Amino acid sequence: MNLLPSAATLAALVKIGLLVGGLMTAAAYLVLLERWIAAWVQDRRGPNRVGIPLTKIRLFGLGQPLADGLKIILKEDFTPSHVDRVLYNAAPLVILAASLAIFAAIPFGSVLPPLGIPGLPDPVPFLVAPGLDVGVLWVFALSSIAVYGVLLGGWASNNKYGFLGGLRSSAQLVAYEIPLGLGLLGVVLAAGSLRLDTIMNAQAESGVWYAFAQPLGFIVFMVASFAEAARLPFDLPEAEQELVGGYHTEYSGIKLLLFLVAEFLHMITAAFLIVILFLGGWHLWGVTGSSQEIGWIQALLRFGILSGKILGVIVFFMLVRWSWPRFRFDQLMNLAWKVMLPLGLVNLVTVATVEEFRPQLVAALGPGFAHAVAIALPWIACLAGWLVAGVFTPSGTDNTPILTHDPLDIERELAEHERLERSPHDVSPTLAGSR
Amino acid sequence: MDPVAATTLPIPGLLLAGSVAALAASLWLLLPKTSDTVNSRRLGFLLGAAALIGFAATGRSLGGVGEDAVFLTVAGIAVISGLATIVTRSPVYSAIWFAMALAGVSGVLLVLGAQFLGVATIVVYAGAILVMFLFVLMLAQPSGMAPYDRVSNEPMLAAAAGAVLLGLLTLSIGRLSAAEPPACCRLPSRAQAMAAAPTEGAGSEDDRSATLLAPATAGVESVDADEVAHLGAELFGRHLFAVEVAGVLLLVALVGSIAVVSRGEATETDHRRESR
Numbered sequence: 001m002n003l004l005p006s007a008a009t010l011a012a013l014v015k016i017g018l019l020v021g022g023l024m025t026a027a028a029y030l031v032l033l034e035r036w037i038a039a040w041v042q043d044r045r046g047p048n049r050v051g052i053p054l055t056k057i058r059l060f061g062l063g064q065p066l067a068d069g070l071k072i073i074l075k076e077d078f079t080p081s082h083v084d085r086v087l088y089n090a091a092p093l094v095i096l097a098a099s100l101a102i103f104a105a106i107p108f109g110s111v112l113p114p115l116g117i118p119g120l121p122d123p124v125p126f127l128v129a130p131g132l133d134v135g136v137l138w139v140f141a142l143s144s145i146a147v148y149g150v151l152l153g154g155w156a157s158n159n160k161y162g163f164l165g166g167l168r169s170s171a172q173l174v175a176y177e178i179p180l181g182l183g184l185l186g187v188v189l190a191a192g193s194l195r196l197d198t199i200m201n202a203q204a205e206s207g208v209w210y211a212f213a214q215p216l217g218f219i220v221f222m223v224a225s226f227a228e229a230a231r232l233p234f235d236l237p238e239a240e241q242e243l244v245g246g247y248h249t250e251y252s253g254i255k256l257l258l259f260l261v262a263e264f265l266h267m268i269t270a271a272f273l274i275v276i277l278f279l280g281g282w283h284l285w286g287v288t289g290s291s292q293e294i295g296w297i298q299a300l301l302r303f304g305i306l307s308g309k310i311l312g313v314i315v316f317f318m319l320v321r322w323s324w325p326r327f328r329f330d331q332l333m334n335l336a337w338k339v340m341l342p343l344g345l346v347n348l349v350t351v352a353t354v355e356e357f358r359p360q361l362v363a364a365l366g367p368g369f370a371h372a373v374a375i376a377l378p379w380i381a382c383l384a385g386w387l388v389a390g391v392f393t394p395s396g397t398d399n400t401p402i403l404t405h406d407p408l409d410i411e412r413e414l415a416e417h418e419r420l421e422r423s424p425h426d427v428s429p430t431l432a433g434s435r
Numbered sequence: 436m437d438p439v440a441a442t443t444l445p446i447p448g449l450l451l452a453g454s455v456a457a458l459a460a461s462l463w464l465l466l467p468k469t470s471d472t473v474n475s476r477r478l479g480f481l482l483g484a485a486a487l488i489g490f491a492a493t494g495r496s497l498g499g500v501g502e503d504a505v506f507l508t509v510a511g512i513a514v515i516s517g518l519a520t521i522v523t524r525s526p527v528y529s530a531i532w533f534a535m536a537l538a539g540v541s542g543v544l545l546v547l548g549a550q551f552l553g554v555a556t557i558v559v560y561a562g563a564i565l566v567m568f569l570f571v572l573m574l575a576q577p578s579g580m581a582p583y584d585r586v587s588n589e590p591m592l593a594a595a596a597g598a599v600l601l602g603l604l605t606l607s608i609g610r611l612s613a614a615e616p617p618a619c620c621r622l623p624s625r626a627q628a629m630a631a632a633p634t635e636g637a638g639s640e641d642d643r644s645a646t647l648l649a650p651a652t653a654g655v656e657s658v659d660a661d662e663v664a665h666l667g668a669e670l671f672g673r674h675l676f677a678v679e680v681a682g683v684l685l686l687v688a689l690v691g692s693i694a695v696v697s698r699g700e701a702t703e704t705d706h707r708r709e710s711r
């Protein structure tokens with residue numbers, strides 16, 4: 001038996017190490033970035049004091065993540081006596097493991113030029129599991145596993161806030177998985193593959209990012225991934241003003257840290273997916289080229305462009321957080337089922353039609369004009385869908401109470417009043433019915 | 436019972452019968468009943484472990500169990516979580532063990548190279564159906580359930596039937612894998628398939644459907660990408676009718692559930708009208 005790991009295994013381990021290390025550092029510094037942006041939006045200074053320890057050098061507060069991390073790790077890890085211990089301990093592990101395992105299928109660059117190491121595929125892809133052909137589904141599967149962490153954490157805490165947070169979150173995540181999947185399907189249909197790197201390559205080769213070819217799908221996917229990452233305006237699972245801390249109310253110390261890191265990883269995953277599926281991945285016109293045979297400079301350039309785009313999307317996430325108020329739960333569900341789901345279907349049908357008749361279009365109109373039509377049609381569908389959704393506003397709610405009787409009917413009001421005084425706990429059906 | 440020693444046993448049939456009996460007894464002892472003692476549960480666990488070892492040994496002597504450590508691990512997770520699903524008292528834990536069993540099954544499918552099925556198992560069952568299950572269970576307050584809902588119906592019959600079924604399956608699958616499979620059903624190993632893929636690429640109907648469905652994947656991908664396309668072509672080609680019927684059935688179920696809910700609301704408005 002050969003105990004030495006093969007070159008491919010070693011390469012995978014190196015990639016895993018780089019990815020996990022990079023993600024954890026990125027999560028820590030993104031918290032700092034989020035606090036800076038929050039401070040900027042609210043016109044205050046934000047964290048700017050912690051610099052190099054034991055000196056007076058401030059470094060714009062860049063030492064803050066280190067101090068935050070040390071503080072939360074060294075805090076007492078208190079387990080309340082009323083919790084279900086097994087699930088209470090398992091929940092943070094489940095959510096973090098699932099959100100890290102997602103990155104096995106997510107490419108974080110294009111390819112490295114051939115290294116000439118025997119046993120390694122040439123060129124080396126920036127991807128931990130290059131053999132996985134159903135990368136999109138893998139991401140989808142593991143993000144639905146992450147729901148378990150939230151649900152179990154909330155239930156095991158045996159606390160009403162935690163429980164409500166867990167329930168809200170599971171309902172929200174299950175509901176928004178459908179528009180998310182519909183937005184995704186359009187891209188999969190156009191690229192003809194479930195592999196994320198193939199999807200990026202397809203955009204690089206045609207030069208048309210799917211955000212331009214499928215604007216409606218982009219909008220639907222973007223909104224759904226905000227909801228999946230449970231960011232404002234969709235952060236109902238942990239709405240502070242209503243639920244204290246939501247599903248992690250009872251958690252403290254390192255377990256709370258695991259939950260918070262997992263939440264940030266969800267946002268980073270969402271940013272990765274938005275960039276890879278809709279914003280061209282590592283492709284930028286005239287800079288990166290589109291072939292797979294590249295030199296070192298181009299490889300690093302592609303990595304940098306992908307990272308820059310992801311950072312841009314994350315900054316957008318953070319700006320949105322401080323720009324929109326939170327949805328109410330019924331508005332959230334109405335948006336998912338009455339707006340996003342139909343819009344996603346419209347997008348899917350449009351994309352399917354365009355892809356089906358593309359050869360005929362090219363034959364009839366010539367390649368240039370045909371591609372212009374193939375881009376124009378989804379934009380028309382997008383505008384039409386948006387207009388219909390805006391005019392009929394199915395997500396709007398009428399808050400005026402439903403009156404089942406004439407409010408000026410004094411005799412009836414008196415009778416009702418008397419009845420209530422006789423049995424105060426028996427709420428009248430008319431009052432219960434008026435919302 | 437040592438599995439290595441068991442491979443040299445002359446009569447795997449005897450071993451199999453013993454394992455079936457042990458499994459039936461263990462299941463009967465472990466299934467939730469009204470009268471349970473700690474000792475009976477302990478005995479049940481011991482018998483169950485012995486039965487599992489016996490089944491593994493039978494499988495090996497019949498030639499149905501591979502050597503791959505990853506496969507054995509995920510298969511073990513699937514079987515043990517499946518057993519735990521039915522013997523656990525708490526419905527929430529039961530659902531979580533079921534999710535573990537699904538994860539094990541998906542691991543088996545991944546090891547066998549059926550990537551799409553493996554990941555789809557997680558997406559559909561663990562990710563969607565079971566989450567709704569847990570949702571309902573947690574809302575339904577498991578501790579407040581009536582005693583007749585917390586014990587299993589007919590534990591003895593169920594345990595015996597399950598054990599016998601497992602024994603028969605072991606026997607038949609072991610025989611099948613021991614015999615040379617007929618040419619139609621022989622699956623090429625992954626390495627063979629990879630080697631054969633470029634030469635088989637010309638002309639057949641499967642190839643046409645694959646290129647129809649996955650235009651961008653030709654050449655660069657391994658055979659598994661085509662496998663997804665094949666699956667899609669099969670589902671929406673030969674089995675189109677079944678897929679459509681299943682879809683309509685689900686739609687009917689959806690409409691039915693909405694009808695049930697809205698009837699509830701209608702009675703409320705009736706009530707309101709009465710009180711008017």
